[in-house]
Amino acid sequence: MLIGRIQVPPRVQRGEIFEVRVLVQHPMETGFRRDLDGQSIPTHIVDKMTCRYGGREVFRAELGTGISANPYIVFYTVAQASGEMVVEWSDDRGEKGRVTAMVTVA
Amino acid sequence: MKRRRFLAVGIALAGMPAMAQRFQPPQDITPLLMKITGGVAAERRGVEVVLPQIAENGNSVPLNIRVDSPMTEADHVKTIHVFAERNPRPLVATFHLGAQAGRAEITTRVRLAGTQTVTVLVELSGKRFLMGPAYVLVTSAACLDESLL
Numbered sequence: 143m144l145i146g147r148i149q150v151p152p153r154v155q156r157g158e159i160f161e162v163r164v165l166v167q168h169p170m171e172t173g174f175r176r177d178l179d180g181q182s183i184p185t186h187i188v189d190k191m192t193c194r195y196g197g198r199e200v201f202r203a204e205l206g207t208g209i210s211a212n213p214y215i216v217f218y219t220v221a222q223a224s225g226e227m228v229v230e231w232s233d234d235r236g237e238k239g240r241v242t243a244m245v246t247v248a
Numbered sequence: 249m250k251r252r253r254f255l256a257v258g259i260a261l262a263g264m265p266a267m268a269q270r271f272q273p274p275q276d277i278t279p280l281l282m283k284i285t286g287g288v289a290a291e292r293r294g295v296e297v298v299l300p301q302i303a304e305n306g307n308s309v310p311l312n313i314r315v316d317s318p319m320t321e322a323d324h325v326k327t328i329h330v331f332a333e334r335n336p337r338p339l340v341a342t343f344h345l346g347a348q349a350g351r352a353e354i355t356t357r358v359r360l361a362g363t364q365t366v367t368v369l370v371e372l373s374g375k376r377f378l379m380g381p382a383y384v385l386v387t388s389a390a391c392l393d394e395s396l397l
Contacts, residue, residue, distance in 0.1 A: 159350035172359070172390075174336055200348050208332055208340030208359050210308040216355035220348055 144168060144188070144239030148229050154221040156247050162193065162201070163216045164229050166239060172207040188213055188233045195245065196225030221247050274333040274364060281369055284329060285377050290369060295380025297368050306360040306390035315352035315370050315378065325352040327371040334364040347373075359390035 146166040154160045166188055173185030185207065193201040200219045224247045232238045281290070294316035303309040317325045324347040330340040343354050352370075360366070363385045370378040 172336075195348075198348070200346070202344040204342040206339050206341055207337050208330070208335050210357040210359055214355075214357050216353075217343070217345070218349050218351040218353055220350040 144231065144233065144237055146229070146231070146239050146241045148227065148241040148243045150227055150243045150245055153246050153248050156221055156223075158221045159218050160221055160245075161216060161218055162227060162229075162243075164191070164193075164214070164241070166191075166213045166231055168212060168233065170207070170209055170211040170213065174207075185234065188231050188239075191215070191229065191231040193217070193219075193227065193229045195219055195227045196223060221245065223247055275338055277331045277333050277338050277367060280331060280338060281367075281379075284369060284371070288375060288377055290377035290379035292379050292381075294378050295368050295370055297366060297380045297382035299366060299382045299384040302385045302387065303360065304387050306362065306386040306388055308357045309360050309384065309386070310355070311358045311366070312355045313353065313368050313380075317352045317372065319347055319350055319352055321347045322373070324373050325349070325370055326373055328352075328354055329369040329371075330358065331367040331369065332358065332360055332364060333367065335359065335361045340366075360384060360386050362386050362389040 144166065146164065149163040151160050168188045169186060171183050171186040175183045177183055187205065187207055189205055191203045191205065192199060201217045203215060205213060225245055227243045227245050230240045296314040298312035299309060313328055315325050317323065325345050328343040331338045332340050340358050345352060366382050366384060368380045372378065
């Protein structure tokens with residue numbers, strides 16, 4: 143299980159556009175580096191991320207080696223109803239991670 | 249003899265930054281763009297790409313993309329592609345948005361292998377494309393292994 147964090151505003155108005163911040167802990171190895179013995183370090187990156195809000199997909203991303211270690215992504219969505227924001231991601235070795243946050247619509 | 253060697257080493261060292269710069273020449277990303285657009289010309293407007301003017305470390309460069317779009321069902325941003333022409337793999341990331349995003353804006357941190365132009369290709373609903381380039385000066389490039397110098 144990969145580690146990550148999500149941040150949403152504590153309270154939003156219906157119809158309000160709010161910010162969602164996601165931070166994932168991951169080395170994001172490019173596959174272009176070598177270790178001290180000159181052996182190449184294999185690629186190891188988070189390549190897929192999806193975000194569902196109230197069961198509906200609101201954001202999706204495909205990441206490459208050009209994303210920094212510990213990927214940080216900020217995106218926006220419109221507050222519809224109180225519900226759970228679920229962000230899931232997986233790396234190229236099939237490891238998965240998941241974080242959730244409760245969105246409270248006033 | 250000693251002086252000759254000293255000079256030779258000096259010249260070799262002086263050449264190193266130049267080699268580093270040559271490590272990854274800018275690639276022509278047009279074929280990659282064409283694959284996405286399918287030949288539809290991308291308009292150079294409405295995409296604001298915010299990058300620092302000088303990035304000290306190419307391993308983590310803050311990138312903010314804002315697209316001028318009403319984000320309605322009829323007219324919204326579908327996809328945002330980020331390309332870095334001097335990176336060994338130029339396609340940095342693809343973000344899928346939709347009308348439910350409300351605002352066409354993305355912030356992330358990218359790796360840049362040297363001073364270059366970052367190109368953002370935006371696909372709008374209805375097979376229309378926007379493009380926005382941004383130039384960034386990178387003092388210390390990512391993916392630059394000392395062993396390769």
